[in-house]
Amino acid sequence: MSANDMRAEVHQMIDELDDSFLRIVHSMLGTHAEENEYPVVGYDLYGNPKRANELMEEYEQELAAAERGEAIAADVFAKRTKEWLSSIK
Numbered sequence: 001m002s003a004n005d006m007r008a009e010v011h012q013m014i015d016e017l018d019d020s021f022l023r024i025v026h027s028m029l030g031t032h033a034e035e036n037e038y039p040v041v042g043y044d045l046y047g048n049p050k051r052a053n054e055l056m057e058e059y060e061q062e063l064a065a066a067e068r069g070e071a072i073a074a075d076v077f078a079k080r081t082k083e084w085l086s087s088i089k
Contacts, residue, residue, distance in 0.1 A: 038051040038052055038053040038054075039051065039052055041055060
């Protein structure tokens with residue numbers, strides 16, 4: 001069966017759905033469209049997917065915080081990292 005044949009058959013099936021199942025199909029298609037619009041670009045430490053739009057939002061928030069001076073200097077960060085690493089050995 002060709003893709004066009006399947007599309008035509010799916011359209012016919014959708015036209016015949018009852019309202020409750022139509023809501024389920026609508027939700028599934030919405031989720032699918034959202035996942036394609038915002039692809040998974042990585043995962044957090046717990047294996048949860050991170051989408052491009054989420055990472056961009058986090059980046060913008062962190063950039064704004066840095067512009068407000070809510071950051072630490074690189075040398076301070078390096079010192080704290082060394083201290084932390086030496087404490088866990």
